Amino acid sequence: MAHTKEIREKRTVKDEDILKDFQVSFFAMSRLASLPWTFVQKDLERNKSTAFISEILKRTCLHPLCQNFPPSVKYRRLFLSELIRREAADCDPLDELYDALAEVVGAEETTECYKSYLLPNGEAVSLLENIALISEGTTGLVTWEAALYLAEWALDHKQVFSGRTVLELGSGVGLTGITICRSCSPNRFVFSDCHSRVLQKLGDNVHVNGLTEQGSPAVSIEELDWTTASEEKLKEIGADTVIAADVVYDPEVAGSLVKLLSKILRCSSAEVLICSTVRNPDTYGSFKKQLENAGISHQVMTGPVSHVFPYNRNSAIELIKLFR
Template identity: 60%
Template sequence: MSADSPPYRLVQKLLIKKRKMPHSRLRCLHDKNGTNSHDVPSNFQLLFFAMCRMSSFPWDALERALQNSPSEVILDILRKTCLHPICRQNPPSVKYRKLFLSELIKRHELYASEPLDELYDALGDVIGAKEETVCYKSYLLPSGEPVGLEENVAVISEGTTGLVTWEAALHLAEWALEHPDIFTGRTVLELGSGVGLTGIVVCRVCKPTKYVFSDCHQSVLERLRNNITRNGLTEQGSPGVSVLTEEVDWQNVKKDQLRRIGADTIIAADVVYDPDIIGCLVRLLAELLKCKGQQRHPEVYIASTIRNPETYNCFKNELEKAGLKHIVITHPVTQVFPYNRIVSIEMIKVHC
């Protein structure tokens, strides 16, 4: 950041103002509940890189930790978020980082007698950054490695909702981490892959022989290919897994295409949301389940966020009409990724 730049001058003014702030203005919240200051920065890291809502951050736990060593705790959070290498490679949106840093500054000044220069330097860098229509979200695997995704800032854009990650995809990814045997050594077809979160997690952890990402929207397919490459998976040959991206139009899919893919395991997340596409989705599932020439009968797993019970029940009724049965998978999954767990998500296995 240049010494002549407006953000730099703004930050310097803020620093001067805060250095003049009398200690008597600092507020201390007394709370006898203890907290592990090492856990707080790690939790902030998970939530920050997934661009979770500010209200979901453990602010109360942070304020308890700040009573003992405010600058050290805030600096640890800063190093795990805005100053972390992941943030340089896959930065959350400019607006999000501004809000996050503003909240940290607000909390820090309640407990510290001196400002933390690193905080204001980070804010100055963000103030001078240009807001984009895309942002990056990163989800940390149990190993600590990130799955970085380029997504649109807007939930609906370019005529599709497929350019962002939805809760059911995260739930399905967590379920896959607990059931790698369903994917290991198999050919997996994912319907409606979106930006690719679930498939990338499966490829990175569950060791399928071949993984076929699919979608029908051209903008989604382009973003999907970018995210696959971003995470070290390429169609030219990825370590340990053959990765393909296919355009699969549920309405006009060809039997030859399905036979060529030859999937052993078929998964989908958040594909049951529009009554107009339920019919072609069920017909596709029926065709996949009766495909010949495969060594084992394919298994089909679908994770759905139940936003409209009427639409979801319509899907189940159409499955029954097509001669397909389903089993609701009731086993809970271990929380790995941060997302809204209040929403109703159901996993089913579809079979003949």
């Protein structure tokens, strides 16, 4: 009897892990092929019941988070179609599954949707992002992999941000900064970007996630042009920690970034961390060479990070710390 109970408890833990995988992946709009569909199929064959599919539905399309911050219409439609496709022929149809599909079949597609990233404490960072990777002349309206990695690193190294003033360069839609504000207890956080549309979207996302200038931490959003930002402006911000994610993607932009980083390191003792997805080794190598020419040394921050968010972990992502 004890052995049977142990097996049942293990199965319950496994079920919960699978349900969490579905929920985390659904709200982040991960590729559908990456979800654990095989487990669902085996559960249906074993139990001859749609109870597990019903539970998946409660954690995804019927969850309050989906009502407030829904993934794209197309994604929800494809997700529900996959669940229906896996319903066993000898099981009673699940009415709420078909009702949920009916809601999105006729819904209008939009150019924006919400992605929500679940934090270890059970809260969520919900971001309005553009569906297209490049839109309105910028790549800053979506979340990129290095931002997710840097957010995970921050969750593992809260002491780098706790009680400090943090400046983020190229904040984009705000994933890394909002995660730090919600989980790492900075005293003040300054989001920054130079693209007007990105700043507008960033402001919306900061507000949606309950962050305000008067709150704790105090947050502000600054238009910061890397080519014209003065040392006086940087001193006024007074950052103790400076971060940036996925900002090294163009040789010309990298040059402007190095000049700004030189000013930051010259006028402050801030801890500076740059996280990059190395898509073009030549561009990234050129950035490091420009750092060297500017008298800036770097240290590669190695070691594993906790897996919190779903993204492609085969990507070449590097986090470096800068020194003068």
